[in-house]
Amino acid sequence: MYCGNCGNRIPDDSSFCPECGTPLEDMHEKKQGETYFKSKKYQYEEDEPEKKSSVLPVLITCVGCLIVVGIIIIGFMILGNTKGDETAQAESASEPQVQVGEEVQAGENDTEAKDPDEVEKTDIVEPEETPESLSPEEIQAAEKAEAQAKAKAEAEAKAKADAQAAAAGEYVIANSSTVTLTQADISSLSADQLRLAINEIYARHGRMFKDQELQAYFNGKSWYQGTIQPDAFQESMLSALERQNIQLISARKDSLTGQAGTSSNSAGAVVGNVSLYPGDYHDIRIYGDNPERVNNYVTVVISNVTSTGFDFKITRYNTQTNNYDVIFRSHTAVFTGNGTTATYYGQQYTLNFSFPRITELTVTGFSDAEGITFANNGIPGHEFS
Numbered sequence: 001m002y003c004g005n006c007g008n009r010i011p012d013d014s015s016f017c018p019e020c021g022t023p024l025e026d027m028h029e030k031k032q033g034e035t036y037f038k039s040k041k042y043q044y045e046e047d048e049p050e051k052k053s054s055v056l057p058v059l060i061t062c063v064g065c066l067i068v069v070g071i072i073i074i075g076f077m078i079l080g081n082t083k084g085d086e087t088a089q090a091e092s093a094s095e096p097q098v099q100v101g102e103e104v105q106a107g108e109n110d111t112e113a114k115d116p117d118e119v120e121k122t123d124i125v126e127p128e129e130t131p132e133s134l135s136p137e138e139i140q141a142a143e144k145a146e147a148q149a150k151a152k153a154e155a156e157a158k159a160k161a162d163a164q165a166a167a168a169g170e171y172v173i174a175n176s177s178t179v180t181l182t183q184a185d186i187s188s189l190s191a192d193q194l195r196l197a198i199n200e201i202y203a204r205h206g207r208m209f210k211d212q213e214l215q216a217y218f219n220g221k222s223w224y225q226g227t228i229q230p231d232a233f234q235e236s237m238l239s240a241l242e243r244q245n246i247q248l249i250s251a252r253k254d255s256l257t258g259q260a261g262t263s264s265n266s267a268g269a270v271v272g273n274v275s276l277y278p279g280d281y282h283d284i285r286i287y288g289d290n291p292e293r294v295n296n297y298v299t300v301v302i303s304n305v306t307s308t309g310f311d312f313k314i315t316r317y318n319t320q321t322n323n324y325d326v327i328f329r330s331h332t333a334v335f336t337g338n339g340t341t342a343t344y345y346g347q348q349y350t351l352n353f354s355f356p357r358i359t360e361l362t363v364t365g366f367s368d369a370e371g372i373t374f375a376n377n378g379i380p381g382h383e384f385s
Contacts, residue, residue: 170221172197181245182332183304186252194253207233240345247334251308271307273339274355278303281374295319300374309334
């Protein structure tokens with residue numbers, strides 16, 4: 001406590017100033033009635049403790065506020081980073097996963113910002129580009145493949161129908177349009193059956209018939225569809241194999257009815273104009289002292305000779321087993337042209353026969369027999385050494 005008169009420090013329990021003797025009551029009255037004055041020295045010494053005590057709480061409060069603000073800012077930053085990571089994970093999850101070696105098409109799943117004009121353009125559905133024009137060769141190849149596929153489908157459907165009809169007994173010869181027939185296949189048939197067998201080959205192609213009996217017969221078959229008038233039917237509609245079978249069947253029918261040398265079927269079978277004898281026609285080089293003699297020689301075996309055709313097979317002599325090995329199985333050839341040649345129409349081979357002399361024949365179309373003259377040394381009156 002300080003004296004208000006002289007400014008000296010006095011004890012707190014004093015009633016008067018020990019220096020100037022001023023009573024403390026007078027000081028209180030003077031303080032209330034007069035302007036209180038203190039020197040800078042006294043003011044500093046008295047007020048400084050009070051200032052220190054008032055600044056400290058303020059500082060503490062400010063520091064506390066800064067700490068709280070800092071914590072709040074850090075919290076927002078952490079929260080913002082967490083949301084950013086979650087958004088990035090969600091976007092990456094929505095994007096298609098691309099494996100190594102794969103190629104992403106341009107414009108697909110594009111999450112990058114785009115220019116508004118570009119966005120508008122991509123929103124417009126453009127028409128698909130037409131493929132480049134095919135070359136004439138490619139067009140021809142495509143049309144050929146389509147035609148082959150169609151023909152195959154039709155053939156399969158026809159084969160299925162034929163199989164069903166054959167199982168029901170609706171054919172005389174069920175495979176006469178697909179298999180080359182031999183004399184053995186038709187030897188048990190009557191003349192009437194052979195007549196039906198000839199015409200059922202035509203009927204398979206939709207040919208109609210002037211003969212009412214034949215027309216009624218085929219109308220009763222489930223597989224028959226008559227769509228072509230007799231005068232409009234072309235022989236070219238028949239396959240080579242079918243024409244060959246017709247000639248073979250016709251020759252057999254003629255032999256049973258005593259009409260050899262004539263033909264009553266619409267195919268017009270060619271009658272042979274050569275004297276062909278059954279027997280073995282060997283490679284002519286095996287006869288005599290021929291310097292070109294061969295050991296493993298080829299032989300053409302002729303059998304079942306008729307006015308319109310004959311059966312044949314081709315063998316090769318095996319010097320090790322002393323047997324004849326069959327190298328071309330038995331089939332039927334029919335006379336062609338003016339009757340001096342004959343032909344076998346097979347699925348893989350077409351063999352042509354010619355007859356230069358009564359004892360000789362040649363064959364083309366099968367490499368093992370080409371370039372060879374075959375001779376039959378067993379024809380009576382025409383033997384040779």
